[in-house]
Structures are given as structure tokens and as C-alpha cells.
Amino acid sequence: MHVCTPSTTQRRSDRRAATREPLILVFDFGGTKHAAALLKPGQRHWQEYRRVLAPPGADAKTDLEIARSLGRELLQGRTPLAIGVSFGGPVNAATGEVRLSHHVPGWENIPLSRILEDEFGAPAAVDNDANVAALGEYRFGAGRGYNSLFYITVSTGVGGGWILNGKLWQGTEGMAGEIGHTVVEPNGPQCLCGKRGCVERLASGPYMAGDVRSQLLEQPERGEVLRTLVGGKLDAITGQTVSLAAEAGDEVARAAIAKAGWALGTGIGNVANLINPQLFVLGGGVTKAGEQFWQVVRQTAETTALPEVHFQVIPAELGDEAPLWGAVALAEDLLALSYASAS
Amino acid sequence: MHVCTPSTTQRRSDRRAATREPLILVFDFGGTKHAAALLKPGQRHWQEYRRVLAPPGADAKTDLEIARSLGRELLQGRTPLAIGVSFGGPVNAATGEVRLSHHVPGWENIPLSRILEDEFGAPAAVDNDANVAALGEYRFGAGRGYNSLFYITVSTGVGGGWILNGKLWQGTEGMAGEIGHTVVEPNGPQCLCGKRGCVERLASGPYMAGDVRSQLLEQPERGEVLRTLVGGKLDAITGQTVSLAAEAGDEVARAAIAKAGWALGTGIGNVANLINPQLFVLGGGVTKAGEQFWQVVRQTAETTALPEVHFQVIPAELGDEAPLWGAVALAEDLLALSYASAS
Numbered sequence: 001m002h003v004c005t006p007s008t009t010q011r012r013s014d015r016r017a018a019t020r021e022p023l024i025l026v027f028d029f030g031g032t033k034h035a036a037a038l039l040k041p042g043q044r045h046w047q048e049y050r051r052v053l054a055p056p057g058a059d060a061k062t063d064l065e066i067a068r069s070l071g072r073e074l075l076q077g078r079t080p081l082a083i084g085v086s087f088g089g090p091v092n093a094a095t096g097e098v099r100l101s102h103h104v105p106g107w108e109n110i111p112l113s114r115i116l117e118d119e120f121g122a123p124a125a126v127d128n129d130a131n132v133a134a135l136g137e138y139r140f141g142a143g144r145g146y147n148s149l150f151y152i153t154v155s156t157g158v159g160g161g162w163i164l165n166g167k168l169w170q171g172t173e174g175m176a177g178e179i180g181h182t183v184v185e186p187n188g189p190q191c192l193c194g195k196r197g198c199v200e201r202l203a204s205g206p207y208m209a210g211d212v213r214s215q216l217l218e219q220p221e222r223g224e225v226l227r228t229l230v231g232g233k234l235d236a237i238t239g240q241t242v243s244l245a246a247e248a249g250d251e252v253a254r255a256a257i258a259k260a261g262w263a264l265g266t267g268i269g270n271v272a273n274l275i276n277p278q279l280f281v282l283g284g285g286v287t288k289a290g291e292q293f294w295q296v297v298r299q300t301a302e303t304t305a306l307p308e309v310h311f312q313v314i315p316a317e318l319g320d321e322a323p324l325w326g327a328v329a330l331a332e333d334l335l336a337l338s339y340a341s342a343s
Numbered sequence: 344m345h346v347c348t349p350s351t352t353q354r355r356s357d358r359r360a361a362t363r364e365p366l367i368l369v370f371d372f373g374g375t376k377h378a379a380a381l382l383k384p385g386q387r388h389w390q391e392y393r394r395v396l397a398p399p400g401a402d403a404k405t406d407l408e409i410a411r412s413l414g415r416e417l418l419q420g421r422t423p424l425a426i427g428v429s430f431g432g433p434v435n436a437a438t439g440e441v442r443l444s445h446h447v448p449g450w451e452n453i454p455l456s457r458i459l460e461d462e463f464g465a466p467a468a469v470d471n472d473a474n475v476a477a478l479g480e481y482r483f484g485a486g487r488g489y490n491s492l493f494y495i496t497v498s499t500g501v502g503g504g505w506i507l508n509g510k511l512w513q514g515t516e517g518m519a520g521e522i523g524h525t526v527v528e529p530n531g532p533q534c535l536c537g538k539r540g541c542v543e544r545l546a547s548g549p550y551m552a553g554d555v556r557s558q559l560l561e562q563p564e565r566g567e568v569l570r571t572l573v574g575g576k577l578d579a580i581t582g583q584t585v586s587l588a589a590e591a592g593d594e595v596a597r598a599a600i601a602k603a604g605w606a607l608g609t610g611i612g613n614v615a616n617l618i619n620p621q622l623f624v625l626g627g628g629v630t631k632a633g634e635q636f637w638q639v640v641r642q643t644a645e646t647t648a649l650p651e652v653h654f655q656v657i658p659a660e661l662g663d664e665a666p667l668w669g670a671v672a673l674a675e676d677l678l679a680l681s682y683a684s685a686s
Contacts, residue, residue, distance in 0.1 A: 090651060099651070147515070148514075148515050160617075162618075164507065164512060165512075169507060169508075169618070170619075171491075171618060171619020171620070171652075172490070172491050172619050172620060172621045173619055173651065173652065173653060174619070175616070175619040175649065175651055175652045176617065176618050176619040177617065178616035178617065178619075178649055178652070179616070179617060181616045181649050182613035182616050182617060183527065183609055183612070183613060183647055184526065184529065185529060186527065186528060186609065187530075193649065194646075195646070195647065266526055266529065269526070270525035270526060270613065271617060273518075273521035273522070273524050273525050274503075274519065274520065274521065274522060274525060274614060274617065274618075275505075275512070275514060275519050275617075275618070276513075276514020276515055276516055276517070276518040276519040276521075277514070277515060278515045303537075303538070304526055304538065306518065306521055306524050306536065308433060308442070308516065308518055309516065309518045309521070310516060
């Protein structure tokens with residue numbers, strides 16, 4: 001892996017400065033898919049947008065090659081003003097270094113912002129996807145006009161990002177927001193993290209689907225709608241099929257959704273008591289599970305919170321693009337900083 | 344209740360400005376006892392200190408009369424530069440208005456800072472005791488040199504206060520820090536707040552004592568040390584006697600301390616995953632329960648937190664005076680603000 005020193009970056013930036021264009025380049029490094037987009041500062045729609053699936057067996061090198069190629073394709077030889085990056089794993093936002101990826105090998109201690117700065121000749125800011133998505137929803141989505149919020153994505157995993165006093169709060173090691181691994185049922189089922197009854201173990205799509213599958217195997221007389229939905233192939237049950245079956249009135253599916261909603265609602269109520277933010281913004285596939293899910297989440301959260309603690313729980317607005325829009329906010333903040341220091 | 348308008352305050356301040364002394368006056372309005380102290384800005388020991396018990400049946404009026412009298416006694420006719428106040432209940436720190444007291448009637452919507460400003464002719468800052476104690480430990484105690492910490496008091500109740508980025512985080516309604524009412528055992532015993540298995544229900548002194556008492560009533564053959572300690576009078580068991588008996592090897596007491604430590608440790612681990620602060624500072628009577636308690640708290644907290652999340656759990660240093668020292672920090676911040684705006 002080529003690692004450039006700051007001075008190299010400086011030289012390349014200087015060399016290209018003459019041809020700089022009023023453009024922001026953003027990346028979203030997901031576990032299985034990558035996206036990149038281009039827009040002008042202040043613009044609120046993509047000028048160009050590309051999304052690709054990572055090839056099977058991808059590692060950090062493959063991911064970086066994909067990012068380079070997406071970036072070159074979008075820029076067509078132009079040099080942007082700034083780069084914003086969302087990364088699907090723990091990041092040291094202060095140095096722009098990736099700590100690791102839980103899904104893709106080879107990402108340990110990779111200086112991602114420096115690599116992109118060297119490649120594209122512009123300053124880059126990097127943060128993890130949950131933080132960046134929180135920033136995206138705060139600046140451009142459901143959180144506009146609020147000052148403190150907790151963004152939660154409930155999907156393959158359950159994670160979150162904090163906005164406090166209008167700024168990202170990443171925690172002292174960049175690890176804040178892990179509501180998925182707070183314990184709400186200490187005697188509950190075991191999570192991959194080793195603990196029992198984490199919010200993620202009870203509310204994430206794959207775990208919910210797995211629990212439903214086990215139930216249907218044990219109780220062949222139950223879950224008619226679900227069985228029909230997957231043509232009898234229990235292995236085909238996903239979080240999404242559970243949601244669909246619940247909406248169609250399947251009892252097993254409804255119980256699973258209620259349990260997931262209870263776990264998430266308890267987690268949210270606990271968070272409200274601890275931090276007292278104005279708003280919870282919920283995104284990710286599981287939050288599309290329909291009105292029953294939202295009712296249970298909101299009711300449990302309100303019951304868990306103290307009577308003096310008030311908040312709203314609302315759906316995210318930016319969907320899968322929240323991390324990319326958060327990356328835009330990171331890049332625009334870099335520009336604001338450089339304007340401020342130049343003036 | 345006499346309530347002065349800002350203009351009255353202004354007039355009184357002006358009138359007295361000529362005789363202002365380089366003094367800071369601080370108050371701690373507790374539920375059952377009140378304290379006040381006087382010191383010079385920058386001084387790190389009390390010049391004068393007074394503490395009194397509230398009379399039986401006290402209300403907000405009595406409390407305020409006590410505070411006025413303590414303040415006058417300390418000031419001896421002098422006018423201080425600033426006043427800092429810790430209040431045992433929810434407060435709107437921005438306006439200096441008390442929202443209510445859970446222990447003393449009549450405190451609903453009392454403009455405490457304005458009342459003290461009017462009485463003593465100097466600007467006053469007010470916040471709730473857990474927040475102010477957190478600030479005290481951060482500025483002058485166990486939290487010196489750290490940037491983010493959560494202070495927890497485990498006593499009659501369980502509450503906490505946040506320092507994030509070197510500043511108090513009170514939450515959008517001043518309600519942040521309520522770790523005592525986060526749920527760690529949803530099927531556990533019922534708390535006064537209505538929920539089951541709150542940290543406070545499992546770890547606070549009176550609840551712990553009550554649980555031990557019930558056990559000893561049901562199992563007359565157990566708890567020999569405890570029974571001896573209270574001369575057979577089970578009603579005399581307190582959190583402190585449970586701690587003492589545990590240190591002396593009493594099994595029932597040791598189990599109670601382990602349960603309390605487990606509940607608090609789970610709460611702390613959850614908080615670490617959510618906010619990723621550098622430090623947890625623990626104060627209050629129950630934290631004096633000896634090494635067994637601390638071991639269980641630390642071990643449970645570490646097991647509950649993700650492997651990437653690191654933190655320390657250490658004892659508070661300022662004891663019962665943490666709120667008063669935090670009030671000093673509030674007052675010194677007022678002075679810094681007024682110097683900054685004057686220059």
C-alpha cells in the first residue's frame with residue numbers, strides 16, 4: 001500500500017491547484033457496495049453518481065482500486081476542492097485513518113484520507129458510516145432545525161451516530177453510538193459480540209429472521225403467511241419477509257416485530273434518560289416494517305424514559321444516501337475551515 | 344414568593360457595585376441539608392463554610408430563608424463578584440429557574456438565580472447537583488486533565504452528570520445523566536418510577552437495604568453478621584450496614600453488593616458503548632462498599648462494553664463537597680464571561 005507523506009500531498013495539491021474546479025467528491029465505502037458522487041458546493045442534488053457492488057473476496061486493496069476508478073471516472077481529469085468519505089467501520093476521524101473493517105480484510109490502520117488526498121489532490125475528511133449518516137440527516141434530512149439528535153440505523157446491524165450542540169460527537173476513540181451493543185435483556189439470546197440480549201441481537205434483520213426460522217422449524221403449524229411468502233423455503237426468510245408477513249397479519253412475524261421494537265424502544269428510552277436529546281432519527285431496512293413496529297418502538301421508548309424526558313422518534317429521510325450526504329457535509333466543513341483560515 | 348425583575352436586579356447590583364469584594368459565594372441546596380461557602384476567585388480552599396440541616400417539614404420558602412441567612416452570615420455586608428449554586432432537582436440552567444424538587448414541596452418554577460441575584464447583588468448561575476458535582480470533579484477532583492467523563496453518584500438515588508469536550512452537557516431539557524433510570528433487568532423488581540430493573544432500583548442504598556431485609560425475614564438462618572451489626576433490628580439495615588457486613592464476609596450482604604455492582608457495571612458498559620467517554624467517576628455512599636463492589640462494577644462494565652471501547656472507572660475525590668466545588672466552577676465561569684465581554 002503506497003502511503004504518501006503530508007509533504008507529497010502538498011506538492012501534488014500545489015501542482016494541480018491551477019486546474020481546481022468548484023467540485024466536491026464524496027465516497028461511501030460500504031461492506032458490499034461502494035458509491036461515489038460529485039456535486040458543486042451548496043448544490044443539493046448529485047451532478048454525477050456511481051454505485052458498484054464489491055467483487056467476491058474483496059479486500060482493502062480491491063476497495064481502494066474501485067474508489068480510485070470511480071473517482072477518476074467522475075472527475076474526468078478535474079481536481080475537486082474537497083473530498084468527504086463515509087467508511088463502514090471504526091475510523092480515527094482526527095487523522096483520517098481507518099482502524100479496521102468488520103467485513104473486509106486488510107483495512108487495519110489504513111490512512112484513507114491521505115491516500116485519497118494523494119490520488120485526487122484535494123483535502124479529504126473521513127468518518128464512520130453511522131456518524132456520517134447522522135451528519136447527513138442533521139444537515140440535509142430529517143434532523144434539519146434540531147440541535148441534538150441520535151441517528152440509529154436498524155439493518156444488518158444496529159448502530160448510531162450523535163449530533164450534540166450541532167456537532168458530531170464521535171467519542172474519545174470514535175466509538176460512540178453503539179446502541180446495538182447495549183444490553184436490554186441480560187438473560188436473552190447470545191449475540192455474536194459474546195453478550196446476551198444486546199439491542200442488535202434482538203432487533204437487527206438477520207437475527208430477527210433467524211429467530212423466526214427457528215420457531216417455524218419447531219412449530220410446523222404456525223406462520224402460514226411467512227411460509228407462503230418464501231415458498232416453504234425457510235432459509236429464504238429475511239428481515240424484509242418478516243416485515244411483509246407481519247403487515248399481512250402473520251402472528252409469528254408480528255411477535256418478532258414486536259420483540260424487535262421492544263428492544264429498540266428500550267434502548268432508545270435508556271438513551272433518552274442518559275443524554276436527553278431532542279430527536280431520534282431511525283433509518284435502515286427494519287424501520288420499514290410498518291406502523292406496528294413504530295408504535296411499539298415509540299411506546300416502549302416513552303415508558304422507559306422518565307416522565308420529565310421528552311423527545312421525538314421519526315423516520316430518516318435520506319435512505320441509503322444518508323452516508324453520501326453526510327460526506328458532503330464533511331467536505332463542505334473542510335471548505336468552510338479553509339475559507340476561514342485564508343481570510 | 345418575591346420575584347424581582349431584571350431591572351430591579353440591575354439597580355441593586357449598581358447600588359452595591361461600589362462595595363464589591365473579590366469573593367465568590369456558593370450554595371448547595373440538598374434535600375435534607377444545605378451548605379454555603381465563601382472563597383476568593385482562584386482560591387482552592389474555603390475561606391468560610393457553613394452547613395445546616397433543613398428543619399422537618401421544610402418547603403421552598405424555608406430553604407430560601409436558610410440560604411439567605413447563610414449567605415448574609417458569610418458575607419457580613421460585603422457584596423460578592425459572583426454566585427454559584429447546586430440544586431438537588433431538575434433545573435433550567437439557561438434561565439436559572441428550578442423546575443421542581445422531588446423531595447421538598449413548593450420549588451415548582453422558582454427563579455432561583457434571580458432571587459439570589461436580587462438578595463446578594465451579584466450574578467448567579469444554577470444547575471442541578473449531579474451536573475454541578477460532575478463539573479466539580481472535572482475542574483478540581485478526579486477528572487482533572489480529562490476531556491470527557493461521566494460522573495455517577497450512587498447513594499439514596501443513582502444519578503449522573505456529563506462533561507463532553509470539556510463542557511457540561513445537560514441535555515435539551517436539562518435531564519441528561521439519568522443512568523439510575525436506565526433499565527438493565529427488564530424482568531427485575533419494580534422501581535418507584537414504575538419500571539422494572541432500573542439501575543437505581545438495583546444499586547441504590549435504600550433499595551439494596553430493603554432487598555436484604557426481605558431476604559433476612561424469609562431466611563432466618565442467614566445473614567449472621569448483618570443481624571449482629573444491627574442488633575437483630577432488621578429495620579436498622581441501611582446501605583452502609585450492608586457494605587460493612589459484606590466486607591466482614593456476610594454472604595447475604597456480599598450477594599447484595601454483587602448485584603448492585605452488576606447493575607451499575609452493566610449501566611456503565613452500556614453508556615461506554617453509547618458515548619465512549621474517557622472516564623467514569625463514581626461517588627456516593629454505596630461506592631464506599633469496598634474492593635468487592637469495585638471489582639464487580641469494573642469487570643461487568645468491561646464485559647458489557649465492546650472490545651474496542653476503553654475507559655477508566657475511578658472513585659470521586661471531592662466527596663460531599665463536589666456540588667459546592669462545581670458551584671465554584673459555575674461562578675468562576677460567570678466571571679470569565681464578564682471579563683471577556685468587558686475587554
